[in-house]
Amino acid sequence: MKYLSKVASLEFFPDLCVGCGMCIEVCPHGVFALENKKAVILDKDRCMECGACAGNCAFGALKVDKGVGCAAAVINGIISGGEPSCDCSGKSKTRDCC
């Protein structure tokens, strides 16, 4: 299953990639592969913007606008004027999510 096409904010800077393969290890959707000792993006539409690759790339070769793909969280963010949040970090018990 894939979500909307051509919306993922994932960016890859091949010049910074050393081919360590960490992105391949952490990506839950098999977005990356290793070709000629460098990472390549196989299918950007599979990216769910979890941020695992960017956060674990020690060389800054990946960038993604990380966030939750949750409508309730995004709506909460619009209402409260802040970041999308589904408030399940224990602060509020009025709404349950994810």
Next chain:
Amino acid sequence: MAELKFVKPGAQEKASACCRPTQSAVQSPAWITGTLMTAEGAIPLISPDLTRSDYWEHVKCRTSAFRNSYVVNPGLYAIGAPGKNSDILVSANYKLSFDALRKALKGLNAWVLVLDTKGINVWCAAGKGTFGTDELIRLISITKLDRIVDHRRIIVPQLGAPGISAHEVKKAAGFKVCYGPVRAEDISAYIAAEYKATREMRTVAFPFIDRLILTLMEINPAMKKRYPLYALIILAIFGLQPKGIFFRDALVGGLPFLVLGLISVLSGALITPVLLPFIPFRSFAVKGWIAGMLFVILSVKFTAMFNQMNTVLLIFTYLFFPLASSYIALQFTGATTFTGMSGVKKELKISIPLYILGIVVSLILLLFYKIGEWRFI
């Protein structure tokens, strides 16, 4: 292993109380079967076997709005008979996550490090950062992990990766983060393969059964919070007569719409998620609308309730209920394993104005109907 010895439950309550004040405050849970004495203090020993009461808690976790209370105290636990070279596996302090891990560790000797994720599962907590680099470094430090084991590797579930920077953990705490498989059940195979996960172990699927289980958390809030309000409004609209509010009118006139409301909830919160890959288009709002429209058409055509229905109400039916189903289906993006924020934002940008417009027009239609009913025109 020479410095380790096992102690029966209860015998070391004082020793554990000093390092775990919160744990001693409540009765020790049944899955703690003893205490493992180490040079660094007493470590609770946990059972890899899940009991009936564990499974009952899982049912409640999946359905109840009080699932925030199914937490495990953060800290270090022992499973089997771990020693200085045993693996350390990291988990969240959500009971379901913790139970999945200890069940998967049956037959292994390992350490389990539970982070304080406020009772949230690994993946969601990693997204929020509570299952994060700082929390992992903090737990490594307070449990004196560097003195408990001789090696310097720590197995973090792969779905914890959004919150963790492996290179920063290494720099700050000296431990090398090895990302384990996505599913706890693959852990023994991963360890046996010398910390290598297959592509399949690294990938998240979203099978039928997972989608079905997760619909419970969609249906529950929709029925508890939104549906009663909707039902009240419908009953008020149909019961409202020039001479007051009549219960009989409310019920007779409102019943088809109460049923349609229920159908919309089921269409958006159950049918759309379950049939997700089979409903055309990638947008959840569109999928939900299609499912909703289909059910509305079927209901109107094949149930007697809608025979000779007022045209204005029929237009309202075709307008409002597919949109309700669409909105509810859109909420399921939060439960899926593959929707990203950019996509959700794009969907909302288009759909929210349409929902608002739909509600406004629906209310105008109902008003129009009421005016007609009261024969003012």
